[in-house]
Amino acid sequence: MIFYFTGTGNSQHVATRIGELLGDSHIKHIAEYYDDVLNCKDFFINVDADEPLGFVCPVHSWGIAKSMKRFLKKTKINYQGNKIFAILVCGDNCGKAREQLQETLWKRSHLRCDFVCSVQMPNTYIVMKGFGTDPDELAAQKLADAEQQLPIIADAIINNKPYDHYVIGTHPFLKGRVVYPLFMAFTLSDKKFHADSNCISCGQCVKNCPEHNIRLNSQKRPEWLGHCVKCLSCIHRCPKQAIQYGDITQKMGRYYYKQ
Ligand SMILES: Cc1cc2nc3c(=O)[nH]c(=O)nc-3n(C[C@H](O)[C@H](O)[C@H](O)COP(=O)(O)O)c2cc1C
Structure with missing residues (x-):
């Protein structure tokens, strides 16, 4: 196991x-x-x-x-x-x-x-x-x-x-x-996550979050619910690279393991 x-x-x-x-x-x-x-x-x-x-x-x-x-x-x-x-x-x-x-x-x-x-x-x-x-x-x-x-x-x-x-x-x-x-005490806040104008409301971020910490709001935009563990699945796996963290990640690369 x-x-x-x-x-x-x-x-x-x-x-x-x-x-x-x-x-x-x-x-x-x-x-x-x-x-x-x-x-x-x-x-x-x-x-x-x-x-x-x-x-x-x-x-x-x-x-x-x-x-x-x-x-x-x-x-x-x-x-x-x-x-x-x-x-x-x-x-x-x-x-x-x-x-x-x-x-x-x-x-x-x-x-x-x-x-x-x-x-x-x-x-x-x-x-x-x-x-x-x-x-x-x-x-x-x-x-x-x-x-x-x-x-x-x-x-x-x-x-x-x-x-x-x-x-x-x-x-x-x-x-x-x-x-x-x-x-663990001070940097796990998810307040800085947001989706930019490239978001297509596909909901992949919701599906990919292992902590069930994301939902789509009434405008079909992702919303983070305050119990993030910073695994960064949402930001790296977004098919449109639309998820950002404050103003730090616009120019950063993305990565996830591909078979
Ligand atoms: C929040 C966070 C903290 C990390 N801290 C370290 C670290 O202290 N040392 C390190 O070598 N890599 C660190 N990494 C990199 C990851 O350990 C590494 O990329 C790992 O392969 C990711 O595994 P995963 O794809 O299964 O999530 C960190 C990554 C994240 C998201």
Whole structure:
């Protein structure tokens, strides 16, 4: 069983590919459990001991994406097997995401990953000045490198081989203990999202939002509802590139994983 979260498809691809390589067809987007996680006080999932248990999620602000953190915090996962792994999908580096995932999983489910690694995929953080999508060549290189890396990861998981690939980056402590909490507390507001005149009211943003945080208003324009996790699915997947964030994103590129 592999649980994943994704905004722009990178982690979904990693989860699916690893599932294929492990021969595991139980691949679940944690958005499927959205209502249970939010509303059920004692939500639990049983995972068969015969299959591996995996988690795949994007790195957000050098920690784990908010939706995955909430899922792990609120869900008691019952698993008696002995193969637990996590793959952290970043644009550059992961800081303390590994420790954070381990701590959160342990607190609720008393489970510990035997295997954690990172995979670099194209960057998606475009809602702050100084950041942006990767140049095409770099994005293509990251995708090609990841394709080479995934079979090695699967082999290491299946055969309990050591595999020490985790890109931590600089100042992990500061990023993990200071920047991440500040990011989660102060930058998740969706007030700056809006659709420009290119919007064709197709509703893709509504469908693509894993948090059910967008609806079309009476003028058929998207409206954000105040519980965004900044996965940026809406902005990157809009077929008309009509979604903007303040005045930062007009000239920024867009990216989502295409098969
Ligand atoms: C809000 C946000 C914060 C991010 N923070 C980081 C980060 O701290 N380190 C990093 O390497 N990449 C960061 N990224 C880039 C993503 O981790 C990366 O592009 C990932 O592959 C996206 O996965 P997804 O397509 O499954 O959503 C961030 C992206 C977003 C949207």
